[in-house]
Amino acid sequence: MNRRNAIKNLGLSFGALAVTPTMIGMLQSCATTTSDFSPKFFFKNQLSDIQLLLDVILPSTDDGIPGATELGLLKFIDAFLDGVVEEDQLGLLQFGVSSMITSAKTQPANDLSDKRSYWETQAEKYFTASETQENTWHDELSSLSEGVLDKESISTGALHFMVFQSLRGFAVYAFRINSTIGKEFMHYAPIPGQQLGCVSLEEATNGKLHALEG
């Protein structure tokens, strides 16, 4: 099977969804701290680490684009997982998240900055791995989706790789359907009124992505 389909076959990939033109939606845009909501998918003691990880993946930028924390992506992703993703997939994801958080808690961390450094190291490990390493993980995940391996038998690396890939997919989805991002940082044209098939990027959107494509 195609290695790159492994996470998709587990039902936890949003990479495919993100290229679908109609895949646009919503998000409560209020900033959220990790303490002011009762999670439906994550456990309370996982929230601060997941919040940090999401912010490492999608931080705010120095030119003013808000990041995961400012946009409250954690709260949206938690509700989304509960409202949209099937139970067996959630079971696998929670298994992976728990394992990842357990690993994180064993690391010495004096303050938030140490913790952020930890998640940055992890992000580098899982998002910039060599193709050979990724293929090894994909092969393991393929075995999992085909039922050859069970979730307890796959390596920590493959399991955490799956969680990182999945969370990034959910984060991108949540980011791109956020009203602040859509209206202020993408090209928001609710009634385009015309259709031109091939024009310069500058003329079309001033270099921005269409917020409402689809």
Add this chain to the structure above:
Amino acid sequence: MSAKIDTQYDAIVVGTGISGGWAAKELTEKGLKTLVLERGPMVRHIEDYPTMNMDPWDFEFGNIITKETLKRQAKQSRTGYVSKEESKHFFVDDVTHPYNEDKSFDWIRGYHVGGRSLLWGRHSYRLSDFDFEANLKDGIAVDWPIRYKDIAPWYSYVEKHVGISGEKLGLPQLPDSEFLKPMELKCTEKHLRESLQKNYTDRVLTMGRIAHVTEGTKPGAGRISCQYRNRCRRGCPFGAYFSSQSSTLPMAQATGNMTLRPNSIVHEVVYDPETKKASGVKVIDRETKMTYTYKAKVIFLCASAVASTSILMQSKSRYFPEGMGNQSGELGHNIMDHHFKAGAYAETDEFEDQYYIGNRPGGFYIPRFRNLGDDTNHKDFIRGYGYQGDSSRSSWAKAAKEVGYGPEFTRSLVKPGTWTIDMNGFGEILPYHENKMYLDYDKTDEWGLPTVTFDAEIKENELAMRKDMKLQAVEMLEKAGFKNVKAWEDHYSMGLGIHEMGTARMGRDPKTSVLNGFNQVHEVPNVFVTDGACMTSGGNQNPSLTYMALTARAVNYAVEQLNKRNL
């Protein structure tokens, strides 16, 4: 509960979708007092389009299929799109409207005024004599009782009303319509078009022929040009695409001759053995479950292929023990669809400084190029397929690979990504007698009516065609210089194309067909079926335009016959 109110009309139309809307318009404009029956609730133009102006963030989880929706619309959700938040309310609840599958069949339905005319893909293509002569040439099923010349003027007639945007090509296998100006191709699509012109003599890429007003206006409920929002399946406040709501029903209403009765489930056509004609239809009110009988001189069944066939099957009497019009034994057989979900995908690093304006509500089209004679013939399959495709810049895969995470990744997500292009083949399915639907009287719905069971699948010819769909798509994309070209194929079950056809086919011989060349039930001349049930073969073209033309033609014939007192 039962309450008999016998009311006489000149004509009854069952169904308000593509075909029913046209039957209503044509009959009423010709002066017939017409009762139009729709099994579902009323949907008013504009005021009953609750999601038409919603932005992505106005939906709780985005425009996606939720777990809650899956509980009630599991089968509708097999499409992956119709039960998304934007349009789920226009598709049936599978729990309330069950059906059975001997083999997997995706029966995707909209039970409301306007039916699937509100929800269709809007691609509109004429059939040609390659299609009308195909069964005869191949010795398959039965011959169509009509040829292109019989329907061509009716295509023109309906197209002038509907508004079809598209480009004239002069292709014999895909005759031109009465076009409004085409929408524009994207940069990548223009590039592919040029490559096809350079590398092939038999292939052309054109803009999809789509039922949208692109210039001027069209009659109906104040229709104006498309505003390029691509929110069509929610209902269009501009009436830019053709639907019963925007077009045919308001015109029928304007005549003063239409009585529209929603919530009316027609389950039987009543036969009068003395006149040897139908006298009316039996109806169950969806809400009250009261029963009614309505009478008319002529009846048009336009409830969609499976529903119209089901009504004929339930119209049993000692004169028609196997269902009305089923002397041939073909009623419910020969069910067809269009198979798809096989093609290829590619990317390009070219055109990075180019983009597009507007959300185009449809993609490009590559007309059929197989089995048109000489060296276009393929040894492994008969008939053909076309491609529908699209191109966009919403992929973030490149940024994920090259940046992965961090501020630069955040920035990349508000900019267009790599151009991607996708081609999806849409192929003809042969009319196999053994592909059928039948009724299960042991499993009834909440109105006590039998449920439909499907027993149909694609076979060797279609499977061989699917291989070619992938192969040719890859070859065309590679010759155009695209990179990361990949063939793809997803599972297809019958019905998923939402083009059910053939279950009451037209033909020349009452012994082998249900309808004659004017869509008239052979044995009951004042009953006409003009939806997808009538199709003798399916072609590879999206079929709605053909239903419209056949409906207008059949109404014209019926009224002529009524005036001559032949009905």
